[in-house]
Amino acid sequence: xxxxxxxxxxxxxxxxxxxxxxxxxxxxxxxxxxxxxxxxxxxxxxxxxxxxxxxxxxxxxxxxxxxxxxxxxxxxxxxxxxxxxxxxxxxxxxxxxxxxxxxxxxxxxxxxxxxxxxxxxxxxxxxxxxxxxxxx
Amino acid sequence: xxxxxxxxxxxxxxxxxxxxxxxxxxxxxxxxxxxxxxxxxxxxxxxxxxxxxxxxxxxxxxxxxxxxxxxxxxxxxxxxxxxxxxxxxxxxxxxxxxxxxxxx
Numbered sequence: 413x414x415x416x417x418x419x420x421x422x423x424x425x426x427x428x429x430x431x432x433x434x435x436x437x438x439x440x441x442x443x444x445x446x447x448x449x450x451x452x453x454x455x456x457x458x459x460x461x462x463x464x465x466x467x468x469x470x471x472x473x474x475x476x477x478x479x480x481x482x483x484x485x486x487x488x489x490x491x492x493x494x495x496x497x498x499x500x501x502x503x504x505x506x507x508x509x510x511x512x513x514x515x516x517x518x519x520x521x522x523x524x525x526x527x528x529x530x531x532x533x534x535x536x537x538x539x540x541x542x543x544x545x546x547x548x
Numbered sequence: 549x550x551x552x553x554x555x556x557x558x559x560x561x562x563x564x565x566x567x568x569x570x571x572x573x574x575x576x577x578x579x580x581x582x583x584x585x586x587x588x589x590x591x592x593x594x595x596x597x598x599x600x601x602x603x604x605x606x607x608x609x610x611x612x613x614x615x616x617x618x619x620x621x622x623x624x625x626x627x628x629x630x631x632x633x634x635x636x637x638x639x640x641x642x643x644x645x646x647x648x649x650x651x652x
Binding site for chain 2: 452457
């Protein structure tokens with residue numbers, strides 16, 4: 413079965429988010445034209461969370477982003493950014509409450525089929541966020 | 549990159565955004581809107597040329613709406629692009645905003 417993979421590493425800074433979007437927009441468009449823009453939104457929201465909550469927009473770290481296309485599946489892997497304690501704090505918002513907090517998490521949960529986290533046994537505090545989208 | 553233009557016509561001030569609204573530029577977008585709210589009682593945000601908006605951009609629009617309501621400014625979005633409209637709908641905020649076409 414065919415598989416395609418693209419990966420970039422960018423500074424963990426808001427200014428790098430556009431580079432992530434531009435890098436993956438065309439390739440995701442070729443994999444899933446019907447939902448490409450929403451998938452890019454989900455990817456961008458996760459990278460934004462890295463910048464905002466993990467790296468505090470200081471630009472002193474990196475984000476590793478990998479996109480994989482498998483038959484019937486697109487997977488994003490967003491590298492080593494979040495402690496388990498941080499992950500447990502992340503909750504989608506209550507949609508009856510229109511305050512903006514948690515909106516990005518809501519988008520990701522609505523767009524993606526599955527969200528999981530992988531720990532690195534060699535780096536106990538590091539985790540990789542894994543987003544998967546089933547394709548028709 | 550986001551370009552923002554603010555224009556006045558009669559009693560209406562229109563803030564038009566061109567480009568992508570994301571975490572990096574949302575503070576600039578808010579600054580422009582906040583400044584416009586301070587000088588008018590009728591504000592329109594033109595989004596026809598916004599090719600991408602994320603949750604920070606939507607949050608800015610929600611914040612702007614609340615700010616406008618506080619100061620009794622008539623507030624509406626004009627001609628949102630397909631991507632902007634889709635994200636507003638994903639946020640289930642399409643019933644919150646007044647959305648107009650430029651013909652209105």
